[in-house]
Amino acid sequence: MSLLTLSLLSACSDYGLERQLSEPAVGPPDAPLPLLPTPEPYPAIDVEPSFHDFGAGDPWSVTTQPITVTNRGHAVLEVSGLRYDAGSSELLFSEEEATNGPLPWVLQPGESRVVNVTYTPIDEGADEGLLVVDSNDPSRPQADATQVGAARFSGFTTGWYIVNDDTPYDLTSNPSYRVDYDGDPDAFWYEPSGNHGMTASTDVAGDFAALRDYVIDRAGGPTPVTGPLSFYAPSELPDMMEASFSYILCDFWMDPSDDPSRYAISSGTVDDGVRIIVNGAILGELTYNQSGSWPLTNAVPGTVNTLVVILEDNAMWEKYVNDLAFYRDGVMVGG
Numbered sequence: 001m002s003l004l005t006l007s008l009l010s011a012c013s014d015y016g017l018e019r020q021l022s023e024p025a026v027g028p029p030d031a032p033l034p035l036l037p038t039p040e041p042y043p044a045i046d047v048e049p050s051f052h053d054f055g056a057g058d059p060w061s062v063t064t065q066p067i068t069v070t071n072r073g074h075a076v077l078e079v080s081g082l083r084y085d086a087g088s089s090e091l092l093f094s095e096e097e098a099t100n101g102p103l104p105w106v107l108q109p110g111e112s113r114v115v116n117v118t119y120t121p122i123d124e125g126a127d128e129g130l131l132v133v134d135s136n137d138p139s140r141p142q143a144d145a146t147q148v149g150a151a152r153f154s155g156f157t158t159g160w161y162i163v164n165d166d167t168p169y170d171l172t173s174n175p176s177y178r179v180d181y182d183g184d185p186d187a188f189w190y191e192p193s194g195n196h197g198m199t200a201s202t203d204v205a206g207d208f209a210a211l212r213d214y215v216i217d218r219a220g221g222p223t224p225v226t227g228p229l230s231f232y233a234p235s236e237l238p239d240m241m242e243a244s245f246s247y248i249l250c251d252f253w254m255d256p257s258d259d260p261s262r263y264a265i266s267s268g269t270v271d272d273g274v275r276i277i278v279n280g281a282i283l284g285e286l287t288y289n290q291s292g293s294w295p296l297t298n299a300v301p302g303t304v305n306t307l308v309v310i311l312e313d314n315a316m317w318e319k320y321v322n323d324l325a326f327y328r329d330g331v332m333v334g335g
């Protein structure tokens, strides 16, 4: 057999014609070709969107992106694993077990499950997360989807979040925190967020996050920083027996190359007292008619920092803080 014949035979065998060339034809010449075997049905995974850019969001603003896992094949898809890799806690994945049930998921052809990725930017670094889905799709046993995002920083702060609360709270229940003068810092132990105004905290990060949430949840939108902030309310609280607590919160940031010791938070006179907290650390306190200033040495450049001022009132007739402001090298900063 010549080489040419061999290659012809081999090429023709791909089309089921080998017999016609190598043997005498049987049956009528226009007999139908034998049917090719029907391929086994298989599952086919689809993860959409495979790429999502959250864009530039405001610091601490939460955005959720649903991601849909669909079986586009013709056999049952079994999703056996979900993994989320992100460089930071700003991107969080939820497999929504309450609605989707535990793994493995069994998806009939055409069926879908929706999971969520939540993005909360808190610093200037860009973020990227990768969702990897393991399944029995024979052609793509690992499907994935990427999410990216970054924070937008315009100016020094997000503005003031202010909670003006005149609810009275008892000040006499704990002998270790006896309130016996106007603005006594012992009163901060009784503030109602559940975190005792960071008094003697043994979980600074957790307690401060909870305190921050408490204030943000009650504050409504932030007030732009246009100048020193003053706050005033009348008071009828019985002296040293009860206190009310108001809160002023501000997220702020500095360029990664900036020096936090050039910055200070400053307060004019108060009635009856304030506690100044930055990133969970108590920088200082003022009692009635005092004023003060504290360098922001514990702030972290290139990251969102949080100031919380707790204003306590524990005696009538007034409650106030005057001229709260940030300074850099002695010049007020805001915006």
Ligand SMILES: [Ca+2]
Pocket: 088, 090, 121, 122, 123, 124, 125, 126, 127, 150, 151
């Ligand atoms: Ca980031």
Ligand SMILES: [Ca+2]
Pocket: 177, 178, 179, 180, 181, 184, 186
């Ligand atoms: Ca005391």
Ligand SMILES: [Ca+2]
Pocket: 235, 271, 272, 313, 314, 315, 316, 317, 318, 319
């Ligand atoms: Ca007062």
